[in-house]
Amino acid sequence: MPLLALGGRLTYLGVVLAVTALRLAGCWLVVVARRRRGEFPDAAWVIGVQQIYRAGPTAVKVAQLLSTRLDLLPARVCQALSTLHDDAPPMPVDVARRLAADRLGQPLEALFRAFVPVPEASGSIACVYRAELLDGTVVAVKVRRPGIGATIAADLRLFRFGASMIANTRLMRGLPTHAAVAQLSAAIADQLDFTREAAALTSVADAVDEFAEVRVPRPHPRLADPARTGAGVLVMEFVPGLVRRTPADLGAPVAARAVESSLDAVYKMLFVDGLVHCDLHPGNLYFFPDGSVCVVDAGFVVALPPAAQRAFTEFFFRMGTGNEARCADLVLSTVELPEGFDDAGFRRELGALVRSVTGSRADQFELLDFSVRLFDIQRRFGLYADPQFVFPLLGLLVLEGAIREYHPTADFQGLALPHLMRAMFAPTPR
Incomplete structure (x- = not known):
C-alpha cells in the first residue's frame, strides 16, 4: 500500500479511536450522573464493539480471534468480543463477475451455464457465489475482495506497531504480547491464502471421510488449481440448504x-x-x-x-x-x-x-x-x-x-x- 494511503488509513483509525474515547467519556459522565457506575462496563463493551465494526475488516477479524483467546483475556472480555459477526455488503455484480473471470482465466460463459450474481455468503474478505458448470455440476465460487490484501497488510503493520508501543505498559506487562500479535497476524493473513485453504479443505475432508453423516465441500479437481487459488478465487463443491x-x-x-x-x-x-x-x-x-x-x-x-x-x-x-x-x-x-x-x-x-x-x-x-x-x-x-x-x-x-x-x-x-x-x-x- 502506498505511503499516502497508509497515512490515510492511520488517520481514519485515529479518528475512530478518538470517537471511541469521546463516547466512552460521555458514557462515564452519564452513569456517574445517574449514580449507576456499575452499568459502565457493559455499556463500554457495547460502544467498543460498535467502534470495532467502524474500524474495518481487520479489526473485526482480530476481535473475533481474540474472542477465543481465553488463555490471554478474561472470559468477560472474550464473551463481549464473540458478538462480532463477519458480515459485509456484497460486491457490486459487475465487480464480482469481472474478478471471477479474470482470476479463473476465462470468460464466465466459457465455464458456466449460470453464475448467480447474488452471493450465498458475504464476508469482509470474500463473497461466495453459486454457479453451474457446463456439465451441470453446481459449484460454489469464493471470490476474494479487490484490494483487501493490501488493506489488511497495512492494518496489521499498524496493529503490530501499536502492540509494540503498549507491550511494556503496566496493563500488558507479563503478557506474551509480541507472540500473540504474531499469531493473530498469521491467522488473518492465512485467511487471504486460498491455496492454503484449498489444501486444508482437502485435508479436513479426507480426515472425516469415514463419517457418512459429516460432509466437507471439496475443492473442484480442475478449477481449484494453484494458479487460480493464488489469484484469489476458489471453486468448490456446492452444498445446498446451508441455513x-x-x-x-x-x-x-x-x-x-x-x-x-x-x-x-x-x-x-x-x-x-x-x-x-x-x-x-x-x-x-x-x-x-x-x-x-x-x-x-x-x-x-x-x-x-x-x-x-x-x-x-x-x-x-x-x-x-x-x-x-x-x-x-x-x-x-x-x-x-x-x-x-x-x-x-x-x-x-x-x-x-x-x-x-x-x-x-x-x-x-x-x-x-x-x-x-x-x-x-x-x-x-x-x-x-x-x-x-x-x-x-x-x-x-x-x-x-x-x-x-x-x-x-x-x-x-x-x-x-x-x-x-x-x-x-x-x-x-x-
Whole structure:
C-alpha cells in the first residue's frame, strides 16, 4: 500500500479511536450522573464493539480471534468480543463477475451455464457465489475482495506497531504480547491464502471421510488449481440448504445425533490426524433435518506438529483418568518457566482442577468452565502455553459454544474416549 494511503488509513483509525474515547467519556459522565457506575462496563463493551465494526475488516477479524483467546483475556472480555459477526455488503455484480473471470482465466460463459450474481455468503474478505458448470455440476465460487490484501497488510503493520508501543505498559506487562500479535497476524493473513485453504479443505475432508453423516465441500479437481487459488478465487463443491436451524427446528433426537456426529468427527481430526478447525462457530457448522452435518470454511485450520498433537492428546486422556501429576507435567512441558516459579503451588492447584472434573457426569462437565479455570491458574503462576497446545483447546471451546444449546447433556469426555484410545495406543510411526 502506498505511503499516502497508509497515512490515510492511520488517520481514519485515529479518528475512530478518538470517537471511541469521546463516547466512552460521555458514557462515564452519564452513569456517574445517574449514580449507576456499575452499568459502565457493559455499556463500554457495547460502544467498543460498535467502534470495532467502524474500524474495518481487520479489526473485526482480530476481535473475533481474540474472542477465543481465553488463555490471554478474561472470559468477560472474550464473551463481549464473540458478538462480532463477519458480515459485509456484497460486491457490486459487475465487480464480482469481472474478478471471477479474470482470476479463473476465462470468460464466465466459457465455464458456466449460470453464475448467480447474488452471493450465498458475504464476508469482509470474500463473497461466495453459486454457479453451474457446463456439465451441470453446481459449484460454489469464493471470490476474494479487490484490494483487501493490501488493506489488511497495512492494518496489521499498524496493529503490530501499536502492540509494540503498549507491550511494556503496566496493563500488558507479563503478557506474551509480541507472540500473540504474531499469531493473530498469521491467522488473518492465512485467511487471504486460498491455496492454503484449498489444501486444508482437502485435508479436513479426507480426515472425516469415514463419517457418512459429516460432509466437507471439496475443492473442484480442475478449477481449484494453484494458479487460480493464488489469484484469489476458489471453486468448490456446492452444498445446498446451508441455513441456521434451531434446536426446535430439528427436534431433540435429531439435534443430539448431529452434535454427536460433529464431536465424533472433530475428535478424530484432532486426536488421530492432528488437525484443528479453530473456527467452528455457527456460521461454519450446519445441521440438517436428517441429522447430518456440514463443515465449511477451512481458512483457520491448524495442522499440529506430532509432539504437540501427542502432548494435547495425552493431557485430555490423563485428565479423564485423574492423573493430575502427568497433567501438570504436560502443561509445564509447553511453557517457559518464569524466575521464581512456584512448582509445588502450581501442581497443587492444577491437581485440584483435574480432580474436580474427573468422573464428572456428562451434564456436569463444561469445557468452557474447565478452560477458564485452567488459564486462570496459568496466568496467576506466570505461565503462557505454546499456541500449538492452546489451539486445540480453543478450537474445542468454539465448537462447544456452537453446539451446547442443541444437546446440553452431550458427553464430551465419553465421545472423545474412542479416539483418544486410538491415538494413545496406535503404533508410533518409524
